[in-house]
Amino acid sequence: MLRFASLGSGSKGNATLIESGVNDKDTRILLDCGFSTKEVEGRLEKLGRTAESLTAIVITHEHSDHVSGAGRLSRKYNIPVWLTVGTSHACRDNDFYETHFINSHADFEIEALNLHPFPVPHDAREPCQFVFSDGASRLGVVTDLGYYTPHIISHLDKLDSLLLECNYDERMLLNGTYPHSLKKRVHGDKGHLDNKHASELLKKLDLNQLKNIVGMHVSEKNNTEEYASNALCEGLGCEQNAVSLASQAEGFSWREM
Template identity: 45%
Template sequence: MRLASLGSGSKGNATLVQADDTLALIDCGFTVKETEQRLGRLGLSGADISAILITHEHGDHVRGAGALARKFGCPLYSSFGTAAAVRGRRAHFDGADWREVRPGRAFTVQALEVLPVMVPHDAREPCQYRFSWQGRVTGVLTDLGSVTPHVVQAYGDCDALVLECNHDRDLLAQGPYPLSLKRRVGGMLGHLSNEQAATLLAQANVDRLQHLVLSHLSEQNNTVDHARGAVEQVMTCGRERIRVASQGEGFDWLHVH
């Protein structure tokens, strides 16, 4: 199993998880043209994608998903609520092979077993995904405003984890956002702060983690040093396993052994 990212942040998100010949694309927040360019950097094309899994309907996660699915004939998976929200606003999803997932009920995409996990976020029916293959587990967990016991249970035993570290609380409070947006981002249905991400890790089996990727960092309300500093207090013996996903480059392939 291996994982990579095409980019992570408020301008677009897309994560890849691969096992054998199965390649899952989690979200597609870039145009088709840009997605294909970013795939090319990893030696891939859209024809390699087995399925696109959508976490929620916000534009930085679905911008190119429908068009990419239609162009390459791969199915789209999401919750019913996400499908309803996207179809209600974006006609370019018409004609895509859309398949419903139910949070908490595992399904398979060829070689991968996928568990959709419901998360608290300001969207219609958001869920994140955990992937299993031959006893190895990769988790993708972004766009949630709080760490619930359910989330800890689902992501507490991963071999690789892509984890949101959206903002530093002090930088958000002192930053340029209007008060209403600060409350949304820092609220229970917003985005994880560095401190909240560290809280989740403190309850997880971090000794098992081969790779921890800090993702969805705000360009206005966070820095790499702030994010790493928060989680390194928990990953005291595994700092070399921590990486940061960027908006422009994402991150290159990481292999789960």
Template identity: 50%
Template sequence: MRFASLGSGSAGNALVVEVNQTRLMLDCGFSIKETLARLARLSLQPDDLAGIVITHEHDDHAGGAFKFAAKYKIPVWLTYGTLKMSSRYIPIQHDLQLNVVDSHSEFSVGDIHVQPYPVPHDAREPMQCVFSDGNHKLGVLTDVGRTTPHIVERLSGCRALVLECNHDASMLQTGPYSWALKKRVGGDLGHLENLDSANLLSKLDNSQLQHILAAHLSAKNNTPALARSSLANVLGCEDDWVGIADQLQGFDWREITSS
């Protein structure tokens, strides 16, 4: 089982998970041209994808998903609320295979098991996901304003985590955003701050953790060094053991092993 990011941040998000010959893309907030270029960096092309899972309807996660899926005939999985709020993205004439899922119910695509879970965010019916090959778990959490006991339960025991570290609280408060946007980003339906992400991490069973990547960093209200330091302090590891999912490059393939 391995995974890689095409890019992570407010300008676009996409993550690829691979188990054997099954590959799923989580979100697609890039244009078709940009998605193709970013997939090529991972030695992938559209035919390699068994499906796209969409977490919620915001542009940076769903903006390119439906056109890409329609062009290359890739099935899509999403909640009913996300589907209802995504009509502006869906081509008028299409033969998309749209699979509506419950955010509490597991489903499988080929060799990949997907466990969605609901999260507090300012979208209609947002979810995040834990991916598994039956033995190993990859937990993904971005676009969440606060943590919940259910999130802690879902992310405990993962061998890999992609965890939102969107902003530093002081940088957000003194930064260039409008007061309304600061309230949204820092609110209970916004995005996780570094120390909140660290607090969540401290509550998890990390005994099997092999990889952790800080994701969805704000370009104006955070730095990779601050995000790394916050998570490393919890894990008791060197800062550079914590990876960064950045906007331009994402991150290259990471493999989850049994050892």
């Protein structure tokens, strides 16, 4: 049984929990750690889990909203960390308890979970995103993506669950208060996925067996919940209450596959 939950998602911090199993011997992966150790401990407690029980931390890229707390958490609880060489070199704090390097074109296993990484266009050194599988079902997680490519589409076909970035509404970003350079960065090919492109991407995927979808990394300044969920619904051709969004403050609670 694959389960997942979010500790929080957005430009102020991201962390997603993915676990497989039915008892205390679950494989439990923390994907990204953009919160302080104290925050992670508190947010894990709300989800009924402890930091001691984490099997691994997996990092997608070195931006602080994904990695700021990873080093300290890894050392405090002796948790091994998986990341690409490029991401490791670009992390300010990469003194992990134990480091495993990812080849972003090769699957690997962490206990009961299979991880299928793929490289993505994003303004980091060697960013990748993942499809997780326990052999029975597949969960795709794509939180930081400048644009989608045929390669990315091929990895996200036939998923059971998808966590997909819906970062911003183009009009709100361009008319908003961000400085010009930051607007350009977010809007660029190596920035973030906006509502319109998230919706377009969904239309290109084979999602016949999709049971869960959650919008991720929703900007608090340049998006609204209504815009983001409308975009996901439009892409899926479904009712608006069929989709949900991860929040910065709470993430979202457990989903089972």
